[in-house]
Amino acid sequence: MKIHDISMMIHKDMPVYNNIEDKRPRVEVVSTYETGSHYESRIRLDIHTGTHLDAPLHMVEGGDTIENIDLYKCITQCTVFDLTSVDLQITKADLEGLDIKEGQFVIFKTKTSFLTEFDFNFVFLEKSAAEYLRDKKIKGVGMDALGVERSQPGHETHKALLGSGIIVLEGLALKDIQPGEYTLIALPLKIQGAEGAPARAVLIEQ
Numbered sequence: 001m002k003i004h005d006i007s008m009m010i011h012k013d014m015p016v017y018n019n020i021e022d023k024r025p026r027v028e029v030v031s032t033y034e035t036g037s038h039y040e041s042r043i044r045l046d047i048h049t050g051t052h053l054d055a056p057l058h059m060v061e062g063g064d065t066i067e068n069i070d071l072y073k074c075i076t077q078c079t080v081f082d083l084t085s086v087d088l089q090i091t092k093a094d095l096e097g098l099d100i101k102e103g104q105f106v107i108f109k110t111k112t113s114f115l116t117e118f119d120f121n122f123v124f125l126e127k128s129a130a131e132y133l134r135d136k137k138i139k140g141v142g143m144d145a146l147g148v149e150r151s152q153p154g155h156e157t158h159k160a161l162l163g164s165g166i167i168v169l170e171g172l173a174l175k176d177i178q179p180g181e182y183t184l185i186a187l188p189l190k191i192q193g194a195e196g197a198p199a200r201a202v203l204i205e206q
């Protein structure tokens with residue numbers, strides 16, 4: 001068994017969405033061995049920092065919140081697909097040739113996994129692709145970009161997925177991951193009433 005860590009490192013200079021300064025994680029050290037008898041810190045973190053899950057509430061008014069996410073969808077078999085040749089957006093046409101089945105958790109590796117800085121033109125799941133996955137009744141979708149969607153003012157991709165109970169996992173570090181079958185573990189922090197939560201995500205290779 002081999003464990004692949006596919007989580008982004010959380011630190012103050014990490015890529016954050018649209019490079020918005022206020023989204024940067026801040027770690028405050030409140031006690032050190034110089035100032036006290038132990039080491040202690042606290043962190044201020046945007047919910048959508050690095051590797052994280054979106055809950056339906058993020059894009060669906062009145063939608064479910066992260067503490068109610070079905071954990072059977074977070075610990076599951078999954079398939080990693082190589083879409084590194086795709087530019088700008090993944091469309092239905094890019095997915096039709098893939099063997100995507102009902103109940104599958106799919107992870108798409110794109111060019112984003114090879115970038116060290118936020119890319120304003122990151123590869124995203126265009127709405128025709130999201131609707132295709134919804135109609136296929138997949139269990140979940142994982143992407144390396146910090147969002148599954150950009151440049152769609154109606155947020156059709158998020159709504160198609162989250163509105164159908166499909167898990168949305170964003171900010172995966174897939175640079176060293178080969179396409180294939182794995183066991184995914186991506187457990188969101190249990191934050192009451194939140195529209196998402198950071199997660200530590202790993203792929204287990206049998």
Ligand SMILES: [Zn+2]
Binds near residue numbers: 052146147196
């Ligand atoms: Zn998100």
